[in-house]
Amino acid sequence: METKGGFYITQIKQLQDRIFERLLLENGIEINGGQGRILFILWKTDHLTVSEISEKTSLAKNTVSVVINGMVNKGIVARKINPENRRQTIISLTEYAKSLQEKYEMVSWQMNTLFYQGFLEEEQKQFEQYLARILDTLTETLHTHRE
Numbered sequence: 542m543e544t545k546g547g548f549y550i551t552q553i554k555q556l557q558d559r560i561f562e563r564l565l566l567e568n569g570i571e572i573n574g575g576q577g578r579i580l581f582i583l584w585k586t587d588h589l590t591v592s593e594i595s596e597k598t599s600l601a602k603n604t605v606s607v608v609i610n611g612m613v614n615k616g617i618v619a620r621k622i623n624p625e626n627r628r629q630t631i632i633s634l635t636e637y638a639k640s641l642q643e644k645y646e647m648v649s650w651q652m653n654t655l656f657y658q659g660f661l662e663e664e665q666k667q668f669e670q671y672l673a674r675i676l677d678t679l680t681e682t683l684h685t686h687r688e
Contacts, residue, residue, distance in 0.1 A: 578600065590629050
């Protein structure tokens with residue numbers, strides 16, 4: 542049996558990223574997908590380490606570090622040494638980043654509406670349950686194959 546799920550997921554991800562970035566720009570939000578993923582996590586829980594952000598976004602630590610550098614340079618996030626553990630750096634939202642949250646959430650809502658256009662509510666729930674199972678399997682595989 543030929544399966545195309547992974548291929549479809551890759552294509553959907555690429556198209557979704559391009560459309561989402563276009564919607565962000567149309568709404569005056571000049572951030573890219575990686576920055577958006579990090580902001581989304583920080584809006585839920587501010588003041589996280591790079592490791593925590595990496596874990597919550599599923600982005601590699603070195604990728605998070607590079608993206609964070611760009612975000613610091615743009616004034617989106619700030620970096621501070623953790624006073625309780627001087628080896629740790631804490632990443633925090635700036636006022637500018639906090640001001641973007643409402644617009645960003647509106648764009649996310651637009652994207653979700655587009656994503657599920659033509660789906661019944663039950664179909665959407667079922668689809669998301671399947672995706673969650675795939676994510677759990679992949680996450681478990683990654684954690685069991687770490688050194």
